[in-house]
Amino acid sequence: MFRKVLIANRGEIALRVISACKEMGIRTVAVYSEADRNSLHVRFADEAICIGPNKSADSYLNVPAVISAAEITDVDAIHPGYGLLSENANFAEVCRASNIKFIGPPPEVTRMMGEKSTARQTMKKAKVPILPGSDGVIADENEALSWAKSVGYPVILKAVAGGGGRGMRICRNPEELPSMFQQASTEAANAFGNGDMYMEKFIERPRHIEFQVLADEHGNVMSLGERECSIQRRHQKLIEEAPSLQITPKLRAELGAVIEKSLKAIGYWNAGTIEFLMDEDGKIYFIEMNTRIQVEHCVTEMVTGIDLVKAQLRIAMGEKLSAIITKPVEIRGHAIECRINAEHPEKFTPSAGKITAFNLPGGNGVRVDTAQYAEGVVPPYYDSLIAKLICHGASREEAMNKMQRALSQFVVQGIHTTIPLHEKIFADEEFRSGAFDTKFMERFFERQKQQN
Numbered sequence: 330m331f332r333k334v335l336i337a338n339r340g341e342i343a344l345r346v347i348s349a350c351k352e353m354g355i356r357t358v359a360v361y362s363e364a365d366r367n368s369l370h371v372r373f374a375d376e377a378i379c380i381g382p383n384k385s386a387d388s389y390l391n392v393p394a395v396i397s398a399a400e401i402t403d404v405d406a407i408h409p410g411y412g413l414l415s416e417n418a419n420f421a422e423v424c425r426a427s428n429i430k431f432i433g434p435p436p437e438v439t440r441m442m443g444e445k446s447t448a449r450q451t452m453k454k455a456k457v458p459i460l461p462g463s464d465g466v467i468a469d470e471n472e473a474l475s476w477a478k479s480v481g482y483p484v485i486l487k488a489v490a491g492g493g494g495r496g497m498r499i500c501r502n503p504e505e506l507p508s509m510f511q512q513a514s515t516e517a518a519n520a521f522g523n524g525d526m527y528m529e530k531f532i533e534r535p536r537h538i539e540f541q542v543l544a545d546e547h548g549n550v551m552s553l554g555e556r557e558c559s560i561q562r563r564h565q566k567l568i569e570e571a572p573s574l575q576i577t578p579k580l581r582a583e584l585g586a587v588i589e590k591s592l593k594a595i596g597y598w599n600a601g602t603i604e605f606l607m608d609e610d611g612k613i614y615f616i617e618m619n620t621r622i623q624v625e626h627c628v629t630e631m632v633t634g635i636d637l638v639k640a641q642l643r644i645a646m647g648e649k650l651s652a653i654i655t656k657p658v659e660i661r662g663h664a665i666e667c668r669i670n671a672e673h674p675e676k677f678t679p680s681a682g683k684i685t686a687f688n689l690p691g692g693n694g695v696r697v698d699t700a701q702y703a704e705g706v707v708p709p710y711y712d713s714l715i716a717k718l719i720c721h722g723a724s725r726e727e728a729m730n731k732m733q734r735a736l737s738q739f740v741v742q743g744i745h746t747t748i749p750l751h752e753k754i755f756a757d758e759e760f761r762s763g764a765f766d767t768k769f770m771e772r773f774f775e776r777q778k779q780q781n
Contacts (some may be wrong), residue, residue: 331355331405332644334432336370337395338410341717343370344700346408349638358402360395361498362388365709369700383710384613389413392420399429403724406645407637408428409598412712415621416443422746432645434544434620441595442618445489446527447479452615455591460606462612462680465505470507476528479508483531488524490518494564494715497518500533506658534766535606538573538613539586541629544598549650550586552585552634554660556625560602560754562677562770568754570624570665572631574605574725574763576741576751585615600641624668624717627698631721632665665732667751669699669709669716674750681709685743689737694728699737707744715746725763729755753777 334350335358336343343359347370350357364383371377378398388394390413399407407424409415409432429525433439442448444463453459463476466489477484477500486509488496496517498509503639510526520522532767537558544550557573558566572581587605602619626637635654645655671680687703699716701707707715720735722728733755740747754760757773 331430331642333358333375333402333404333410333469334642335360335399335402335407336374336410337389337405337407337414338412339365339368339370339389339700340714341698341700342410342412342624343368343700344373345698346410346638348526349372349636349642351641351644353639355642360389360398362710364710367543367705368703376400376515378514379691383708384560385413385711392417392423393422396423396427396429399424400427404429406432406642408641409621411621411624412626416619417432418480420442423637430645431447432641433596434601438595438597439620442620443490443703445487445491445617446488446525448618449615451595452618455587455594456591457587457591457615458613459595459618460532460710463527468528470510473504473510473526473528474506477503480528480530483533484528484755485531486513486526486528488513488521490521490523491517496524496526497564502628517685517768518581530562530605532608532614534573534609534768535559536766537566537604538607539602540584540621541623541626541637542588542592542597542601542603543635543637543644544592544601545644545650545653546598546647547649548593548596550589550597551650551654551658552588552594553629553635553658554581554585554588556628556720558625559767560760560763561767566625566668567770568665568667568751569628570632570663570728572660572663574612576588578611589612590775600637625666627696627717627719628642628664628666631694631696632660632662633658634661642756650710661727662721664721664724665728666717666719667732667736668714668747669741669751670713670747671715671716671744672713674747674781679713680745681707684741685741687742688738688740690718690738692735692765695719696721703740717731718751 333356338348347357357374359377362381365527414420418436418440421431424431483501486498496511500506541553556571575644605613608611671693696719720731
């Protein structure tokens with residue numbers, strides 16, 4: 330059992346981890362920037378240490394500062410949450426060298442799966458279906474043209490170290506490919522310090538489906554089913570739900586078995602997510618793996634009853650999955666999550682400032698993960714996510730209706746949020762039908778224009 334855990338993160342995920350630790354009798358240490366001095370994760374942790382100025386680069390991404398805080402407070406382990414240092418293999422190695430348990434996979438595996446082209450080849454060897462594309466990093470524009478001719482247009486260029494839609498370009502003909510290759514590579518180099526690119530066949534109207542997994546340090550891996558993440562804007566997820574309407578019990582079992590086998594082969598442990606695209610014919614292809622807890626882990630928790638953060642902690646303590654999950658995993662009902670961002674709901678521009686009024690919805694099957702409060706301040710330095718609203722029902726219809734009610738009772742004043750946007754989406758017939766894809770938001774905005 331860990332005595333004390335440091336949470337190397339902020340906001341709602343930091344508070345989520347603190348809550349799990351408190352329920353397990355584990356003391357917690359919060360780290361915070363000067364901008365987050367009055368944050369709830371600081372208030373509810375047992376100890377808190379300021380690790381730097383407002384900007385993430387000077388605080389939450391400052392590895393020496395985080396490690397120093399861990400050593401000063403004599404913690405057993407560090408939970409990285411998501412984002413920030415969560416998939417930083419170098420940070421995991423520093424934790425190991427400092428004799429502090431990193432609550433995540435081995436750094437070697439994190440590095441392997443973080444390199445997108447390497448991850449593709451690793452999954453291909455494990456018989457996981459992958460999109461047609463380059464065998465690895467593309468050297469230059471000429472090699473890109475060669476691969477595109479082999480794969481067939483349209484193709485998508487991706488940064489090997491990418492994420493969040495940066496370093497990506499869709500190319501539909503050879504004339505535009507050279508310039509797009511240079512643009513994407515430059516963007517990736519600026520964003521990630523690595524301009525290497527690879528290529529995949531581009532699916533025009535895919536669905537984005539991901540599988541949640543848990544794995545222990547004894548070679549046991551378990552798939553916990555899938556999440557539907559197709560409602561996106563500029564490759565940023567807005568709404569997630571579980572299960573997906575497109576995954577049959579048979580396909581869920583088949584993919585789960587392949588995933589479990591592949592992760593055993595690479596020596597993976599802790600929580601992780603395998604992400605897929607499904608084409609118009611229902612064929613599914615691996616695109617990447619996230620070696621951490623996901624923002625949308627809550628919907629899986631709601632339909633399975635498994636606390637994923639507690640499972641992460643217990644795995645890191647050396648427990649076997651058979652002791653953590655003692656019954657067969659069953660998908661019960663349907664859960665949907667809305668990401669509530671501090672943004673203008675139409676312009677999508679950030680909206681920092683003081684929250685003057687704050688009311689959270691409640692009731693059976695309604696969950697809100699947030700670290701915000703009335704009179705709290707949303708700083709301009711970090712990700713705009715301020716809350717996650719999750720609703721669970723016996724059916725998708727019930728979950729959607731519950732979400733509509735909860736959104737109407739979710740009050741945030743003083744700043745703009747995406748709550749009005751979510752209300753419009755949940756009234757949209759295409760969304761309610763479930764027959765959508767990752768291009769849904771483009772069609773949705775066009776319908777909104779026509780209505781206005």
